Amino acid sequence: MTLRNPPIAEALPPVFEERTPRTGLAALILGNLSTSIGLFVLFLLLLIAIFAPWLGTVDPLAIDPTLRTRPPSADHFFGTDKLGRDLWSRVLFGTRVSLIVGFAVAVAATLLGVLLGMVSGYVRVLDGLLMRAMDAVMSIPSILLAIALVALTRPSVLNVIIAITVAEIPRVARLVRSVVLSLRDLPYVEAGVVSGSSSAKILRRHILPNAIAPIIVQATYICASAMIIEATLSFIGAGTPASIPSWGNIMAEGKALWQVKPMIVLIPAAFLSVTVLAVNMVGDGLRDALDSRLVKDV
Amino acid sequence: MSLLDVRNLQTHFRTRGGVNRAVEGVSFHVDAGETLAIVGESGCGKSVTSMSIMRLLPENAARSAGEILLNGRNLLDLSEAQMRDVRGNEIGMIFQEPMTSLNPVLTVGAQVKETVALHQSIPSADVHDRALRMLELVGIPDAARRMTEYPHQLSGGMRQRIMIALALVCQPKLLIADEPTTALDVTIQAQILELLRDIQREQGTSIILITHDLGVVAEATDRTVVMYAGRKIEEAPTATLLAAPRHPYTQGLLAAVPRLGGDGSGRLAEIPGQVPDMRKPMTGCAFANRCAQATDFCRAHAPALERKAPGHIAACHLAEPEILA
Amino acid sequence: MLKLAFKRILMTVPVMFLVALLVFSLLYLAPGDPAVVFAGDQATPEQIEMTRQRMGLDQPFVQRFGTWLLNLAQGDLGTSLISNVPVAKLIGQRLEPTLSLTLLTLVWSALVAIPLAILAAWKRGSLIDRGVMLLGVAGFSIPIFVLAYILSYVFALELRWLPVQGYKPLSDGLWPWFRSLIMPAAALGAGYVALISRIGRTALVEIMQQDYIRTAKSKGANPRIVLFRHALKNAAVPISTVIGLGVGLLIGGAVVTETVFALPGVGRLTADAILRRDYPVIQGVVLLFSFSYMLINLAVDLLYPIFDPRIRY
Numbered sequence: 001m002t003l004r005n006p007p008i009a010e011a012l013p014p015v016f017e018e019r020t021p022r023t024g025l026a027a028l029i030l031g032n033l034s035t036s037i038g039l040f041v042l043f044l045l046l047l048i049a050i051f052a053p054w055l056g057t058v059d060p061l062a063i064d065p066t067l068r069t070r071p072p073s074a075d076h077f078f079g080t081d082k083l084g085r086d087l088w089s090r091v092l093f094g095t096r097v098s099l100i101v102g103f104a105v106a107v108a109a110t111l112l113g114v115l116l117g118m119v120s121g122y123v124r125v126l127d128g129l130l131m132r133a134m135d136a137v138m139s140i141p142s143i144l145l146a147i148a149l150v151a152l153t154r155p156s157v158l159n160v161i162i163a164i165t166v167a168e169i170p171r172v173a174r175l176v177r178s179v180v181l182s183l184r185d186l187p188y189v190e191a192g193v194v195s196g197s198s199s200a201k202i203l204r205r206h207i208l209p210n211a212i213a214p215i216i217v218q219a220t221y222i223c224a225s226a227m228i229i230e231a232t233l234s235f236i237g238a239g240t241p242a243s244i245p246s247w248g249n250i251m252a253e254g255k256a257l258w259q260v261k262p263m264i265v266l267i268p269a270a271f272l273s274v275t276v277l278a279v280n281m282v283g284d285g286l287r288d289a290l291d292s293r294l295v296k297d298v
Numbered sequence: 299m300s301l302l303d304v305r306n307l308q309t310h311f312r313t314r315g316g317v318n319r320a321v322e323g324v325s326f327h328v329d330a331g332e333t334l335a336i337v338g339e340s341g342c343g344k345s346v347t348s349m350s351i352m353r354l355l356p357e358n359a360a361r362s363a364g365e366i367l368l369n370g371r372n373l374l375d376l377s378e379a380q381m382r383d384v385r386g387n388e389i390g391m392i393f394q395e396p397m398t399s400l401n402p403v404l405t406v407g408a409q410v411k412e413t414v415a416l417h418q419s420i421p422s423a424d425v426h427d428r429a430l431r432m433l434e435l436v437g438i439p440d441a442a443r444r445m446t447e448y449p450h451q452l453s454g455g456m457r458q459r460i461m462i463a464l465a466l467v468c469q470p471k472l473l474i475a476d477e478p479t480t481a482l483d484v485t486i487q488a489q490i491l492e493l494l495r496d497i498q499r500e501q502g503t504s505i506i507l508i509t510h511d512l513g514v515v516a517e518a519t520d521r522t523v524v525m526y527a528g529r530k531i532e533e534a535p536t537a538t539l540l541a542a543p544r545h546p547y548t549q550g551l552l553a554a555v556p557r558l559g560g561d562g563s564g565r566l567a568e569i570p571g572q573v574p575d576m577r578k579p580m581t582g583c584a585f586a587n588r589c590a591q592a593t594d595f596c597r598a599h600a601p602a603l604e605r606k607a608p609g610h611i612a613a614c615h616l617a618e619p620e621i622l623a
Numbered sequence: 624m625l626k627l628a629f630k631r632i633l634m635t636v637p638v639m640f641l642v643a644l645l646v647f648s649l650l651y652l653a654p655g656d657p658a659v660v661f662a663g664d665q666a667t668p669e670q671i672e673m674t675r676q677r678m679g680l681d682q683p684f685v686q687r688f689g690t691w692l693l694n695l696a697q698g699d700l701g702t703s704l705i706s707n708v709p710v711a712k713l714i715g716q717r718l719e720p721t722l723s724l725t726l727l728t729l730v731w732s733a734l735v736a737i738p739l740a741i742l743a744a745w746k747r748g749s750l751i752d753r754g755v756m757l758l759g760v761a762g763f764s765i766p767i768f769v770l771a772y773i774l775s776y777v778f779a780l781e782l783r784w785l786p787v788q789g790y791k792p793l794s795d796g797l798w799p800w801f802r803s804l805i806m807p808a809a810a811l812g813a814g815y816v817a818l819i820s821r822i823g824r825t826a827l828v829e830i831m832q833q834d835y836i837r838t839a840k841s842k843g844a845n846p847r848i849v850l851f852r853h854a855l856k857n858a859a860v861p862i863s864t865v866i867g868l869g870v871g872l873l874i875g876g877a878v879v880t881e882t883v884f885a886l887p888g889v890g891r892l893t894a895d896a897i898l899r900r901d902y903p904v905i906q907g908v909v910l911l912f913s914f915s916y917m918l919i920n921l922a923v924d925l926l927y928p929i930f931d932p933r934i935r936y
Binding site: 352354358379382383384385386387390391393395398399400401402403404412413416417448450461464465 | 748833834835837838839840841842843844845848852853856857930931932933
């Protein structure tokens with residue numbers, strides 16, 4: 001120890017007033033408010049879709065000519081349509097179609113898009129051809145492509161799903177391809193190549209894990225877009241068959257009575273918009289969460 | 299009176315992990331016509347100090363306290379509009395990245411002229427002449443033609459000359475150069491440093507040269523401030539500092555410089571350990587965890603700056619002051 | 624320069640060929656036998672066979688595609704199965720409402736969206752910014768026909784300010800024409816505005832963090848100069864790109880909008896053709912829309928060098 005009396009620095013006052021950082025639940029909720037709301041709404045809709053038969057509904061296809069276009073009442077919460085069918089039941093059962101189509105298209109388009117994107121990004125011989133094909137598909141506006149595909153088939157929910165999936169695949173394929181291209185030259189991927197791993201193994205072990213976050217975000221947006229396209233197809237009469245109640249169908253049938261009973265259109269419209277909004281909010285929340293993970297503190 | 303007098307500057311950032319005390323009580327001054335070096339590792343607060351002087355840090359996340367006196371006027375008290383009159387006019391600034399610091403969609407002439415037009419109400423023909431003369435001064439060959447070109451058509455060294463031109467065209471009294479040569483080739487580095495020296499001689503500009511390169515410090519500066527973990531830990535005339543550093547950190551930095559004709563082992567000395575987290579409260583000397591000679595006293599009490607020799611101050615309990623007659 | 628631009632134009636030819644092939648083979652890609660679908664469920668095997676011959680489905684694929692391409696090159700898009708009118712003529716008759724609707728929508732959307740993007744980026748993190756972003760999500764989430772009905776409910780049924788449906792050609796005068804398009808253009812443009820303002824804001828926010836913006840500030844430029852002189856010109860490329868890509872939304876949306884507001888345009892023609900399974904019409908319309916979409920985006924590409932001197936073809 002020194003013998004002299006060395007000068008000691010004084011601590012300086014804080015420039016910012018100290019604020020205890022938010023922790024726990026508060027941080028979680030405030031940090032991801034829109035994601036939480038979106039997830040909550042989607043959960044609610046999932047429950048509605050599963051338990052539709054037990055939520056005070058009747059057969060959504062049951063026609064009652066004596067009860068046509070009735071206003072809302074205790075028996076018919078949302079009233080009845082022009083054939084006397086209970087609107088509440090039809091709207092609740094319609095939830096099923098939207099959720100199934102949205103989810104199925106998101107999963108199918110993502111899986112196929114990942115496959116095509118990886119092949120394109122990794123097998124150089126096929127890249128040019130595949131990407132020109134994707135360009136061609138993307139040159140056709142997706143609603144138009146789906147319309148053209150469905151128009152040629154018998155209306156069914158499966159055909160609607162297939163048609164929308166075809167239109168959405170290029171979005172995922174291009175995204176995955178760009179991630180593969182940006183990653184394939186990184187040292188750890190190159191190391192895998194040098195050490196003799198097979199291409200399939202490198203893709204699975206190294207590239208897929210890095211691509212997964214943006215793919216999930218893209219999948220939520222595809223889910224939202226699929227719900228809108230399904231409703232649009234049904235609305236112009238080229239989508240879900242009339243025998244299955246879907247929000248688009250209900251609106252299509254309400255079209256004729258629009259000037260007299262606007263509620264028949266507006267109620268399913270509200271359900272559809274809220275559902276798509278919820279999916280988009282989840283997507284935005286996920287994207288922000290992923291973005292901020294990449295941005296370091298100053 | 300000094301041209302610039304920074305007193306007890308603190309600049310803190312609000313981050314998710316708490317308040318980052320990036321600059322914590324730094325004082326220094328710059329005299330007219332002088333070149334001051336601020337050195338330290340990346341993250342030591344040297345760039346934050348310069349951005350604090352210019353008040354260019356994001357207002358919602360960063361805040362400064364203390365005093366920054368330019369000709370006796372505290373820049374921290376100025377309104378944003380008054381501060382804009384200072385930037386580019388009384389203080390010019392050049393940055394490390396000449397490739398990205400110029401706007402890619404505007405011609406270099408337009409970018410140099412803009413500085414003039416922002417600060418002087420003179421006819422546009424005069425603005426043009428001023429810009430042209432400045433470009434010639436910084437050594438742009440065929441300057442009239444170059445003015446109509448875009449940054450991507452120029453080399454890195456040329457772009458840095460353009461940066462110098464647009465920072466100095468209003469003849470500011472102070473130039474802050476933040477790592478101006480780091481991104482350049484060695485030969486270009488020397489040319490740029492020489493250019494800065496020439497302009498300084500001609501216009502009497504004071505320069506703050508921020509760098510981590512002690513070679514640049516030795517070549518181009520009068521006096522040196524060493525920063526560590528947001529604090530000034532040593533200051534001396536450059537020659538003195540390089541010859542007889544008092545702080546163990548400065549000694550470590552100097553030992554890390556490869557020398558021609560060294561012992562041939564080819565190994566650079568490294569300073570082991572890491573810079574402390576400046577979001578955490580600090581007790582004792584900030585360098586203690588990396589200092590080979592640190593004692594329990596060092597770890598318990600932060601050293602204040604102390605005069606160790608004439609014109610030479612350092613913050614270290616272990617560096618004994620020279621006994622002065 | 625011109626030579627390179629020409630090369631860029633030539634590059635789209637293979638993609639156009641692929642689009643043509645795709646549109647043509649949709650008939651084969653779709654599950655089920657198109658002849659059966661077209662003839663209807665009650666058709667006898669003879670009727671189905673007749674339909675097959677009429678649609679040319681009995682000929683080999685390559686031969687049919689070749690003939691179709693040759694006709695296409697001469698401007699012959701085939702003949703409607705329902706009305707026996709040439710598809711090109713059908714489309715020609717319906718072009719005015721669709722062009723009016725899409726152009727009007729494009730103009731108002733860009734005029735609204737770009738200032739919104741600038742405002743949001745300028746006041747980043749403020750209530751205005753959040754409002755614009757929220758508007759963006761909402762714009763993506765409300766299907767065009769839903770918005771169309773809401774507008775129609777408020778402004779036509781309740782307030783009676785605007786006609787519920789119908790189109791007035793330009794020859795009837797500018798004001799009636801404009802009045803008949805206000806609601807359709809508003810409904811069609813909402814998602815487009817959302818897209819442009821959102822992408823524009825993101826681009827501007829990113830640009831505002833660039834080194835050259837710091838340089839501009841260090842020269843003493845005020846926020847207005849920084850934003851309008853230094854940032855906006857750099858955002859021109861991403862903004863014009865998204866305006867071009869967003870035309871896809873307008874084209875798809877036109878089909879729906881024209882149906883809701885009973886506008887006699889190409890979109891309505893498409894919807895009708897789908898319901899009647901009038902295949903040549905569907906093919907022709909899809910091809911026309913896709914080619915226009917490609918050419919618009921090609922034109923945007925060719926504009927890039929004006930905004931950004933670093934881009935050369």
